[in-house]
Amino acid sequence: MIFKATSAAILVSALAVFSSYTPQVEAHSWVDCVDWRFNKPGPNQDWSDKGGKCMGYARRFPLNKAFGSLDSANPSRHYQQAGNPNKALPCSDHKHGKDIGSNETRADPPEDAYGGIWGHMTVTNVGDQLCVRWPAKNHAESNEDDTEVQINFSTNRDGKDPTQEQLLANKPILLPYKNCNRGPIPDRRACGGCFDVPKRAPGLYLMQWRWMLNPGEWYTSCADIQIGAGNVGKNLVAVKGKGKSTNHKGKH
């Protein structure tokens, strides 16, 4: 009896330890693609891997990982701003943050955060359409709040990253978070939204993707965007030629 009781107690405490150490299903989003091109442009947007391809990414975005899986990658891709989110770092430095995320600090030169094992930088033009994609991470179901993704471009041309306060001085473009394809796995439904590239002189700008899950709980992703001609670095040349298809798509 004693033996049984003891082993039951051990089992119970083992279970308690197990459940407290079982990683919670981390379910917060990040930008998966900054320049998503649909195979079939039109009203039936297919954000799934079959529906198009990605031509531009966030900073140091690892390629060849399953869609929506980067919260369990090392480093994890989701950066939650810590403290007062209006004064927090706009882009993860892989040190600060409630969830530290991946290092999305501006590289010097900025092109160094692209190419090779990482995705290409986005090259676009004022007035062209950019479509950004993100994984639903369980938050596009009907019982979830209607949240919005905010997109803003820095006004600092070829400069260092603005602060979150400077970004907030801008009016962001708002995209409905739950604009997602249907899918059997709520965590992996593919979502996204499109907008016109705002007016900027040719150059390189920070684009911030920012999303609030619960009040005060903000997640961000950061990308450098080359708008128009300008300092085209080595990792941009290959993408540049294909920029034509952006124009093509944008004007139709």
Ligand SMILES: *[C@@H]1O[C@H](CO)[C@@H](O)[C@H](O)[C@H]1NC(C)=O
């Ligand atoms: C993040 O990247 C920046 C820019 O390349 C670098 O200076 C910094 O040391 C990196 N931080 C970490 C924690 O890896």
Ligand SMILES: CC(=O)N[C@H]1CO[C@H](CO)[C@@H](O)[C@@H]1O
């Ligand atoms: C996407 C984008 O840049 N949105 C806004 C960010 O802030 C500037 C400056 O206020 C606006 O012009 C943009 O429309």
